[in-house]
Each structure stands twice: as structure tokens, then as C-alpha cells.
Amino acid sequence: MSNSISTKEAIETLSLSEKVGQLFMPAAFINDTEEEIQQLEKLISEQHVVGLCFFHSRASAATNFEGKKKIVVNENSFDTLKNLIKRYQKAATYPLLISIDAEWGLAMRIENTPQYPYAITLGANTKNIDLVYEVGKQIAKDCKAAGIHWNLAPVVDININPNNPVIGYRSFGDDKHNVVAMATAFVKGTQSEGVLTSIKHFPGHGDTATDSHLGLPVIEKSxxxxxxxxxxxxxxxVEEGVDSVMAGHLSVPSLTTDSKLPSSINKDIITGVLRNEMGFDGVVISDALNMHAVSKNYPIKGELEWLAFNAGNDVLCFAEHIEEGIQMILKNASETQINKSLERIWKLKEKAFNEESTIQELTDPSALNRKIADRTLTLHHGTAADISKFKATNFCTLTIKRFGTDQTNQEILVNIFEMRNEVKGETEILLLLTPPQIKPTNKFGFLQEEIDFINELITSKNVVFYHFGNPYALKYFNTDKTTATVIVYQNFKEFQDVATEHFLGNFEAKGELPFKLENGI
Structure with missing residues (x-):
């Protein structure tokens, strides 16, 4: 696909309302009904939006972050996505820029597609930046196979706050130099395939304890x-050269005269700090404007969209009131202001449509995931000698894995009762634990009884503990009382294989935990 009109021609030939339409990037959903698909086609053809940001389903989008709707499972998500993209492109007068959050691959939004490790896992591998470049490159290939031009990644937030409910595992860690090195490699790998990136969430979402899907986090720093x-x-x-920056929904009083105004719609922060002080003249895209940190405060339709544009955003992502937003911007903005944003956007389009993609097949992540597993496995507590000595005992293996399963609380309690009986006479336990969820809400999905049971094992027996999940979950366990604790980070087969090889003594752990972890609670 090519963008047949040049930037200069676009500024000269598009009507003013078409130009303003190009500022908007509504959400598209893979599991929409035919009626919803037709509504979006109508919006595309009538309002001339710049492109679409794809999500799995309306139930999994930011407004449903509290999880009130049942999430649909679609075995053919990838084919559905490709067909929808073709269909929506047909409805557009000007080619659509298609975006998605694929921080760890298309799997972040689309089931049955390749999944690469989370940023936190990559962060444990500080000496092998080449693998992060490869991850960026492979994910970009998958984007191209789908018809996606713009990966809204990587996260460059420094995860300083261990209680961060939304960044955590999406960050490369708590060291700014590692975050820069990893993010740069990811961006360059993505760019090598001609796919656009976006660093997020400006001005930095790492030291927050509030989820901006639900409320406005405040950062009280000078x-x-x-x-x-x-x-x-x-x-x-920005100095290295990035395609775009995503503005997050944060209250940062030290960067503005109006601390009540979130960073995503704050002129002091976007135009003042990012553009004027930091020298960024590329595209600024807002974080989803339907997120409750901002959306609940602006009941007048179109007002939030105008504020976001006037603050310095060029692309208004997941705006829900597009027609009213266009009218409000036409009423309030100068033609110069509109043209400046259109120029940035169109240059980004020219870059994105610069080459026809011949990629049809999705990547196979297995070999790369295995290399990453080899280099990230982290011995968090104890020594290789401790594990070796333990191996010589008559140990019992206990596997606790609930990731993605729907067990009732009653079933879980029965399981705990059975496991307690099973290990009653044992003194050495090899514990393989996969937390129920990757996100920290509700103690990573653990019941308090499970946490108590695991800590009881750790304090009363000799436990070698392999943890297959978000390492922040370890704060609930007394790992300093184990014989050894090994962080595996992911529950993929390749990571499980590496954990087995490590336990057998076939290689040493090379990873380093990319943040400081407080033990026990």
C-alpha cells in the first residue's frame, strides 16, 4: 500500500475537516459484531480518521479494565484481524495507519499468535542487548504479516515503585541506563523491518501506585x-530518533502550573517540556482517551478531544466522541495549528507506507525464546551448590500452576488441603510455582490461603523454589528462608525446559533481577 499523496499535497488539497479527521485514531475490535463493523466503516469513510488502534474485544479494552464483561475467545483471531484491516482500508479515502499494543508480540492483544517475553524478562539479560533487537524485529514481522504499521511500544517507564499496578512487568526494570539500552535495541529492531514505534508513557509512569485506567496517578517529584x-x-x-511518543495520564505538579490537568492533555507538559525543552518534533499520540483517569472528568462531548489536541497531541487515540471532537477543534484551533499536526502525521504515514510488505507468515518464537530463557534465568537466593546437594536427597516435587485456569475458590481450598496431606511426611520439596496472573491486582490472583500454605512449606521444610511468572509476586513469599529460589520469569515451554536443565546442573544461571525486590510482607 502506498500513500499516493505527498505531505505537501495533503496540506494543500485536504479540506479543513478532513485534516482534523486525520487527528483521530478510534479503537477497532477483533470480535465486533457485523453491525459494529459497519458503524466503524461509516465513521472511517465520513470522518476521514488517520487510522485504527486494534484491541481484542470491547470486554478487554481500557474501559472494561475492571473486568465486568466476559471476554470472548476467538480461535481465528489472526485471520479475523487481517480481514478486518483489509475491509477497513477499503472504506478509507486515505490509507489508514494501523496500530496495536504489541509490547511482547501480537499475543498481547490477539490469542493464538506469537508471544515473546515480557520487558521485565528481557531486562534480566543486561549483557545481551542483541536479543532485545531480535525481539523487536520478530514482533515487527508479525505486525507486517497482519497489515499493522505501528507498534505502540516499547514502554520506557522506569519501574521504581514495586506496587505499580499497571507497569511492573511491562518495564525493563528500575535502572535508567538499562531501560535506555533495552528500549533503544527494541526500537532499532522494529525499525529494521520498517515498522513504526512509540515510546511510552510520557513523562514516566514507573513510580505510581494508581492505575491510570481507573484513576489519575500523582507523581510528587521535583x-x-x-x-x-x-x-x-x-x-x-528522542535524541536517537523515535517515530512517536505516547503521552500518559499522570498528574505531575512540578512540570505544570495546573496540577489538576493530566499530562496527556497538559500544554505545559507536552508542548512545554516534550517539544520545547526536550526538542521532540515528531508525532505525539495520546494514551487511550477513554481511560478513566481523564474521560470521567469531561462530560461535554468533544471537550476532551480539543484539550488533548491543544495540549500538543497530534493523534488522539481511542477518542470516543469523534464527530463532536472534530467540530470542537474546527471551532477552536487555527489552521496553522492543524496543518502542523497534519504535516507530522503525514510524514509518519509516508514512512509507514514506504514499502509493500511481502511477509505473510507469522514468526516462530521458539528458538529466540529459548535463547532468552538461557540468558535470563536468575538465581535469586541460595547457590548452585545448595541445589546440587538438595538434588541428592529424596525430594518430592510439588507443582502449583493456576495461570489462566478458572478454578473456584472452593476447588482451590480443596487442592491446598490435598497438597498439605501429600507433603506431610516430606522434608525436601521441589516447588514449581506459576502465579495465577501476570498482573498484581488481588495479590496476582493468589488466595491468602495459598500464600500462607507456600510460606508454611518454606519455613517448615527444605524448599528449592522455581518461580515461573512475574517476579514481583515473590514479595508475598519468604524466599530468604528457602534452600534456593530461582526466577524463571515466564511459563513458556522453552523457559520450563531451561529451568529443568538448570536444576539438573547442566548450566549456570546468568540472569540478574532487573529491580530491587523486598522479601516477604
Missing amino acids: KAELLENELYPFQKL
């Missing part, structure tokens, strides 16, 4: 502290 840490990765990557 500007000097922010420049030293949170803003550092953004500045470094």
Missing part, C-alpha cells in the same frame, strides 16, 4: 528529580 530519572529515557530516545 523537576530536577524527574529529569534525572523518569524523563531520562525519553530524552535519550
